[in-house]
Amino acid sequence: MIEIKADTTAVTQALERLARSAADTSPVMRAIAGVMHDAVMENFDQGGRPAWVPLKPATLAQKRKLGYGDKPLIRRGGGQSLYSSITSRSDQNSAVVGTDVVYAAIHQFGGRTAPHVIKPRNKKALAWPGIRHPVRSVNHPGSLIPARPFLSLTDADEQKIVSKISDYLARAVGGSQA
Structure with missing residues (x-):
């Protein structure tokens, strides 16, 4: 019988490094959150x-x-805008990009705003060119908002994420810090 004995120290060490890296994936999750935020x-x-x-x-x-510029969903000037509300976070198990702005969903998915009454803020009545006389209020039927999905990734963005994961695993097996 022929017996071959191999020194598996390098393989064992690589597997141990991989196991340690898999125990704390926060570095790769942070990198993924960065790619998603940039996208x-x-x-x-x-x-x-x-x-x-x-x-x-x-x-x-x-x-x-x-003075807000020409681009949809970007308001430069006073108040919080959807654009400036985008945040990212990550932990050991997740990478998240999102917003806490209440009106974000209607812009992401589209839809119709609820009918509402428009009343003057600083005057007793509303008036604008083309109306015969000032009015105390206007019944607005609601607005149709088209979907403008801002929380989305392109194929190229997804490839960047896969690349970050591959790099992380290669560094983990190779022995350098991720």
Whole structure:
């Protein structure tokens, strides 16, 4: 009988390093959260990937008048904007990118706002060009908001995430810190 004895020290050490790395995946989760955050910000910067439905001319004119720029879902100026509300976080088991802005879902998925009454804030009545006389209130039927999915990843973004995971595992097996 032939017996072959192999020194498996290197294999054993590599498996031990891999097991230690698998016990704390927070470094790779942090890297994944970074890739996802960058992807979401790129969606805003490019006006969607694929491109979002353009703003209506009246909406665009109002944004320009208020100094908010031309891009959908980005409001530069006063108050918190959807764009500036995007955050990322990660832990040992997850990587998350999102927002706590209440109106984010209707922009992500689209939909219709609820009917509501518009009343003047600082005056006794509302008036605008084309109306015969001032009115105390207006019944607004609600607005149709097109979907502009900002929380999305392209195939290239997903490839970056796979690459981060592959690099992490290669470093873990290779012996360097992840």
